[in-house]
Amino acid sequence: MTDIIITIMAGTCLVWMFLVLGFVVYTYKDAQSRGMSGLAWALVVFFLPILGFIIYLIARRSKKRLPQPYQTGRPQVVYREKEIIKEVVKIKCPYCGSLVDQGLETCPNCGAPL
Numbered sequence: 001m002t003d004i005i006i007t008i009m010a011g012t013c014l015v016w017m018f019l020v021l022g023f024v025v026y027t028y029k030d031a032q033s034r035g036m037s038g039l040a041w042a043l044v045v046f047f048l049p050i051l052g053f054i055i056y057l058i059a060r061r062s063k064k065r066l067p068q069p070y071q072t073g074r075p076q077v078v079y080r081e082k083e084i085i086k087e088v089v090k091i092k093c094p095y096c097g098s099l100v101d102q103g104l105e106t107c108p109n110c111g112a113p114l
């Protein structure tokens with residue numbers, strides 16, 4: 001019976017450790033991305049797993065989001081390619097019956113003169 005309790009406790013401990021590790025890693029990366037001390041906040045979360053994380057969520061700086069056009073530091077220029085729509089008249093080859101471009105000397109399908 002005690003074996004089961006020990007197993008459950010060890011399992012819970014392991015799950016808890018992974019959970020804390022996840023929080024620590026997340027806090028570290030998140031703090032770094034916000035220009036804060038990742039290591040300091042990771043330690044806070046490590047020693048005070050739930051409370052530390054809540055404190056971090058409250059204290060963390062909101063990510064600086066610049067307006068879209070200024071984000072790259074240069075104005076965005078959109079190059080629009082002009083679409084040229086060429087009208088191609090097709091004629092029917094009198095020999096094979098396939099549609100070929102008008103102006104061709106011979107039929108590309110059967111080679112007959114047009």
Ligand SMILES: [Zn+2]
Binds near residue numbers: 107112
């Ligand atoms: Zn043809």
